[in-house]
Amino acid sequence: MLVYAANFMGWYGDFFFDLAGYIPITLQGLLIPIYIYVLIKEKDFNVFNRYIAPVLALLGSLFLVYAVISTHGVSVLYYLAVFILIMSVGLAMYLKKIRKKD
Numbered sequence: 001m002l003v004y005a006a007n008f009m010g011w012y013g014d015f016f017f018d019l020a021g022y023i024p025i026t027l028q029g030l031l032i033p034i035y036i037y038v039l040i041k042e043k044d045f046n047v048f049n050r051y052i053a054p055v056l057a058l059l060g061s062l063f064l065v066y067a068v069i070s071t072h073g074v075s076v077l078y079y080l081a082v083f084i085l086i087m088s089v090g091l092a093m094y095l096k097k098i099r100k101k102d
Contacts, residue, residue, distance in 0.1 A: 022079045025068040028061040
């Protein structure tokens with residue numbers, strides 16, 4: 001909520017993080033490897049579930065990623081950089097917690 005409010009208060013200067021457009025690119029970007037995994041590994045599925053549905057879902061995800069990038073331009077890269085930074089800090093803290101348990 002603070003990130004969204006900071007957009008309107010000018011905290012980021014010329015950058016405007018439109019979270020409504022960036023969150024779908026994050027989710028769809030994370031789903032793309034899952035669709036590829038289903039195409040490659042799931043041999044027990046029928047033709048529709050193994051090939052047709054994942055390919056359609058993959059195309060839909062790629063279209064959404066393209067639409068967000070074409071709409072928001074370079075600012076998507078700044079959002080992804082911030083996202084990767086936050087996730088990296090979280091991963092480091094998680095790994096530290098796991099190592100402490102062992």
